[in-house]
Amino acid sequence: MSAPRGQFSSNFGFLMAAAGSAVGLGNIWGFPTNVAANGGAAFVMVYLILAFLLAYPVLMAELAIGRYARRNMVQALRSISTGPVSRGVGTLAGFGGILVASLILSFYAIVAGWMVSHLADPFATLIGASDTASWLTSDSTSRNFAFTAIFSGLTMLIIASGVEKGIERWSTLLMPALIILLLLLIVYVLTQPGAMTGLDAYLRPDFSELSPQLLLSAMGQAFFSLSLGVGTMLIYGSYLSKEESLPRLGALVTLIDVGIAFTAGLLILPAMYVAQEAGTQIFSESGDLIAGPGLILQVLPALFDNMGPSGLFVAIAFFALMVIASLTSSISMLEVPVAFSIESLGLKRKPATLLTGAIIFAISTLIIFNFDALFGLVISISTEYGQPLLGVALCIFAGWIWRRDQLLMELQEGHPGIEKTLFWKVWPWYVRIVCPLLILAAFAQTVL
Template sequence: MSAPRGQFSTNIGFLMAAAGSAVGLGNIWGFPTKAAGNGGAAFVVVYLFLAFALAYPALMAELTIGRYARRNMVQALRIISNGPVSRFFGGLTGFVGILVASLVLSFYAIVAGWMVAHLAEPFAALFGAQGAAQWLTDNSTERNLLFTAIFSGLTMLIIASGVEKGIERWSTLLMPSLIILLLSLIGYVLTQPGALSGLEVYLMPDFSHFTPKLLISALGQAFFSLSLGVGTMLIYGSYLSQQESLPRLGALVTLIDVGIAFTAGLLILPAMYVAQEAGSQIFSASGELIAGPDLILQVLPALFDTMGKAGIVVAITFFALMVIASLTSSISMLEVPVAFSIENLGIPRRIATPAVGLIIFGISTVIITHFDTLFGLAVSISTEYGQPLLGIALCLFAGWVWRRDQLLAELKKGHPNIEQTLFWRIWPWYVRIVCPLLIMTAFVHSVI
């Protein structure tokens, strides 16, 4: 029987939902392209180390606060605060987190809409609708509005169904599908000319590429890849059973996240060098990597075209992978403001979900109609400023504001001997001091 506010019914359901939140376009695309632009395997080694040195401790802060408070981000931070000043800043931090999550989703849905359009394009070509196929790949306002609306609708449908029947059920279906598609594509791409060159760059470390830029880039990727800072993991933690061991679950989520990110690199980097072998340009004239949507939506489709009929199947599989990765992340982002609307405003889920979803779609519409001005600004405000500052705040609340005895009591649920573990000897002071300093370092360098 579900708890009144919803609860994950199984460990697997939580792991798939939490991993799905973390595994999105940032992992499938962002991690491999950052690796390609920062020394390949050298970046991978540093990233894997920092994922556990930084991301795991910050993840544990969110999960522990969420399960203790069993509320949305605003109420959770107020509950663990001890006085009027800390409660005020807790509420403010939580509200900013909701706004940042909504802003991230507003531009994320646009990019995900591009993936849906490109997924539809091969089907249009198969049925001979060349005009429709061309329209689907042209970057027009009308196309962007339509497919952002389609993707936003899919996200709303899942969230409206609740925790067990929506988030858990769909994450449990989508994540294994994502892994199967990813492995299938890797198997195919590695048989193509040029793939081994990409694989060598990805797997053979050359530490002459180790620079402060690489370190900061890996630091940022390790933190952002787990969807930290905007309350998604805090919300998911609030739906966890109190019989579960949080340190163990947090470690599993981190392992799954970095594992899929690493596996995605086995696809993207070889695919880039296969595209280069086929005549596509993956590096600019100055030697910089052509990253982001330009590479996804121009270079790889050009590669698929060189594969003949097999290219249609590969294109469908690739963009299906991208849509699934987008969807598993978007549902966690939408749940952040929806949970606030349900618990603070008393709005039923089936009303709160479309209401909040339509507001976010309205923001997406404004961004689409003023794309050149607002898209980059929305990305910068939310990911370069909002997420790291919120991440620092959450670590400070877990490490300095929350009473130590309450924190220990919460961690003991599901892990009674936590006081005797290495985790408890390190994590409390680590999340107090080391995590905020590391995140602040990455933030300052990214802004400068």
């Protein structure tokens, strides 16, 4: 690999970066409420199984393609193509990945901006700036624009510093901080009235809830929680040393991701029932637990308000956790178009970061000023349609188009004798046939 392109300097750096990419807001606010609505621990068990039956094989496909090609998504898929048709499809899929990653980041930056503004709110309250505090928690266009700009700037600052000094350095700082904050908040929340009811709702298995719908829901959660299908893991794989064992690293990334998602449930569900004990409504009119932005920006802030003076410090810790989770994911998404700009357009890293970051921020701005019409639409196009279809494309390239001897040679790098293992006997046909069918099943369930 040429020096200017960069490379992770350690296993730990890669693991923290890859886990940070996977661990985002969806893990913290989506997974726990999904569990509570689908049979508690029964859903958790199904999710853990499917994380390794679906997410891990697709993750391995992205990492292997990325490390073999050592290029951005467009050039990587073209490099393993075997003819003009597959090269054309690879080009389309590569540009599709760049587009979808950019669209996801465009709305993600807005949501992350809400986390930053709510992190600033307790500080404004502490110094008595009540008008500023009200603005920070208002749903105003000016607030959304300002904090989307701040968060986008932070993301660009990290990416502009490169792989080792930017992505790796900040991931190794932020991910341990995220885990420590998460554990401290769990310890605190579990001492509050009502917490045990939430813990029971989270950990008690209800096997009567097992159904095809639950299986498909767990399948979708497993696939999307690892940031698969948009090239983030492909890019991170391209920065890996040839001395590393891809199957081992892939398994560790999957374990860290599902581990943090599960641990987040030990915080969110008990916190929701603590909020209910304090008089906050935690169920929607349809009887479902409130999830998504409503959970983070309505239910939990109401809980913090009822805690008195200590609530300010709990709010600071919680929203710091949310900002960190947002940032570790956003840097991986921005790296997808930045890598293309550097390698295909010949730009240096800082101008490439500024150009791509500015374009994505412009899309965010367009969404902010047309929020009702565009916000949900962009989410639907990118996550419900773009991500699963690109995931299928990556499976087809790894399983059907890439020459088997080249694939084996790449996996043997850092893992000699892999051809004799159960992994090699199962994974190639599994990613060729089973994974695309599973992804398409989850896709059909989401769309239909």
